Amino acid sequence: MWCNVGFAVDINLYCATTNMNTRDVTTKEVEYKELRPSHFTVTIEITSPGKVLTRLKGSAETGYMWSPYIGTIDDNIIRLNHKHSKLKERGTDFIIDRISGMFTMNSHLDIDREDYKKWWMQKTGTCTSIKKQI
Amino acid sequence: MVDAKNRNMHKYKKTNLVLVLTVLITVFFQGFVKAEIIKWTDCKIIKDTWGESIWKVVQEKQNPNKPFDEQEYLKYENERYEYINRTFDIDKKILTYERKEKDEDLYINKSNFEIKDENTFTIVEQYEYLSNPKYNTETKKFESDETNVGVKYIIYNLIDSTMTYFDYRGSGRTLERIQKCKSNYSPSTGETNDIASSGTAFFINNRGNLITNNHVVEGCKLSKINYFNKEYDTNLISTDKTLDLALLKVDLEPKDFISFSNKEPKKRQLVIVAGYPLGQFLSDDLKINEGKISSLKGFENNSNEITVDLAINPGNSGGPIVDENGQLVAVAVAGMSKEVTEGISFGIKSSAVTNFLKTNKISPDIKLTSFSMNDEKVNQLLEESTVYIFCE
Numbered sequence A: 001m002w003c004n005v006g007f008a009v010d011i012n013l014y015c016a017t018t019n020m021n022t023r024d025v026t027t028k029e030v031e032y033k034e035l036r037p038s039h040f041t042v043t044i045e046i047t048s049p050g051k052v053l054t055r056l057k058g059s060a061e062t063g064y065m066w067s068p069y070i071g072t073i074d075d076n077i078i079r080l081n082h083k084h085s086k087l088k089e090r091g092t093d094f095i096i097d098r099i100s101g102m103f104t105m106n107s108h109l110d111i112d113r114e115d116y117k118k119w120w121m122q123k124t125g126t127c128t129s130i131k132k133q134i
Numbered sequence B: 001m002v003d004a005k006n007r008n009m010h011k012y013k014k015t016n017l018v019l020v021l022t023v024l025i026t027v028f029f030q031g032f033v034k035a036e037i038i039k040w041t042d043c044k045i046i047k048d049t050w051g052e053s054i055w056k057v058v059q060e061k062q063n064p065n066k067p068f069d070e071q072e073y074l075k076y077e078n079e080r081y082e083y084i085n086r087t088f089d090i091d092k093k094i095l096t097y098e099r100k101e102k103d104e105d106l107y108i109n110k111s112n113f114e115i116k117d118e119n120t121f122t123i124v125e126q127y128e129y130l131s132n133p134k135y136n137t138e139t140k141k142f143e144s145d146e147t148n149v150g151v152k153y154i155i156y157n158l159i160d161s162t163m164t165y166f167d168y169r170g171s172g173r174t175l176e177r178i179q180k181c182k183s184n185y186s187p188s189t190g191e192t193n194d195i196a197s198s199g200t201a202f203f204i205n206n207r208g209n210l211i212t213n214n215h216v217v218e219g220c221k222l223s224k225i226n227y228f229n230k231e232y233d234t235n236l237i238s239t240d241k242t243l244d245l246a247l248l249k250v251d252l253e254p255k256d257f258i259s260f261s262n263k264e265p266k267k268r269q270l271v272i273v274a275g276y277p278l279g280q281f282l283s284d285d286l287k288i289n290e291g292k293i294s295s296l297k298g299f300e301n302n303s304n305e306i307t308v309d310l311a312i313n314p315g316n317s318g319g320p321i322v323d324e325n326g327q328l329v330a331v332a333v334a335g336m337s338k339e340v341t342e343g344i345s346f347g348i349k350s351s352a353v354t355n356f357l358k359t360n361k362i363s364p365d366i367k368l369t370s371f372s373m374n375d376e377k378v379n380q381l382l383e384e385s386t387v388y389i390f391c392e
Helices: B002-029 B049-062 B070-079 B350-359 B375-385
Strands: A011-023 A030-048 A051-057 A069-073 A077-082 A092-097 A102-107 A121-129 B037-048 B081-089 B094-101 B106-112 B114-117 B120-130 B134-136 B141-143 B147-157 B162-169 B172-183 B198-203 B209-212 B223-227 B230-233 B235-240 B245-249 B270-275 B287-295 B305-308 B320-322 B328-335 B345-349 B386-391
Touching (some): A030 B114, A030 B120, A051 A077, A069 A092, B037 B070, B037 B162, B049 B070, B049 B172, B081 B172, B106 B120, B198 B270, B209 B386, B245 B350, B270 B328, B270 B375, B305 B328, B320 B375, B328 B350, B345 B350, B375 B386
Antiparallel strands (some): A011 A030, A011 A121, A030 A051, A069 A077, A092 A102, B037 B081, B037 B172, B081 B094, B094 B106, B114 B120, B120 B147, B134 B141, B162 B172, B198 B209, B198 B386, B209 B245, B223 B386, B270 B320, B287 B305, B328 B345
């Protein structure tokens, strides 16, 4: 009776984090680290034109990854945000460049101070579009 | 031979002209404003994953030998509610949710929805939930120091009138609930089967009788009027599809009503029209404007109509066209498309309205003598006798 409800996942991505950068909240210094690529998958559902709901599936290389993300999509960029504990928090921004496939994932602290508006942890890497393997 | 050809050409041109005019007039004949409202009523739960899991735990404690019966659970759950209704306002993208639980107050909630495609609406909403909650026996509530943020994804399918609610927590997704409703929406035509229309009507006596066009009330289960900021239900007494007239009654004594002129209309006679063009979307104030009678016949030589150069727009339908003394000359009914013509509108003659009323055993108030009225008094008369009529 409800088989025509959209279970379909519209976009599947296979991503690898290659860099992890951290900003010290007191000294404000950024430490850049290169990682051995750690893979995870991204499933994106289009909920209405230009709007998406996204889940991340971690792997043994990444460990558990927080979800869900909501955001927008256009020809060039997918902009997503995940709030972990509170609705009012800044959360994590996950931005994927659809042309190059490069992504940045910026995590913010849940403290409402001018100093902390910048990310404290940043992951960067690359995503490629995939079809379901099995 | 030449004459015959010319006659045929003339006939051909005339046929084409009639065809074009018919199309034009049909376009404008819709003297109402159609609102894009989809109503879902009598919604029933047909799947409730979370409720089922709770029910199972409770039932297993009370009677461990009895297997879970989904139909019994859904019957119990649905009987809790007198009704669950949803109304989608497509223009404003607002969903109004109404739920009446037995022995409880009516719960109403409004939320914004998105249009995914022509047959699917969606709502995506973040919410906080308790992380690792523990049951407090003193407060009898689940409590936790921590919260997490999840996402509700609700899909409204207009084809089968179902609401499907998914819950996203972490990287998981759960189908939480499905409800199936009755709907006024037809997926094949993309239209609702109870047209929400609006127009104008006016009082013809102090007993609450109203005149409007048939096409304003046609297909409407209940027409309501707004009279001095108060809504009243109307009773439809009689209609005449050919004349395009409808007679209604409302239980109120109006402050004033419109009398009928006993004089025949004349070309170039000054007339005044009152109404609600474009419904109350334009404004809720009565619009009054004036013009002149240009012909004593209507479209295709219709002798029941007059042609006027008044600005009559959709929503004016059913409004009074009066003379300088505020007496009824005609009822606004239709006009020609403004894209091609200018200042050609039609009104049903007051004599035709009189015949319609007499056949329905209502005596119209015909003034044998007319006293001149100043502009202010005519305006007051129209304000107190003309009403906004709409389909509920």
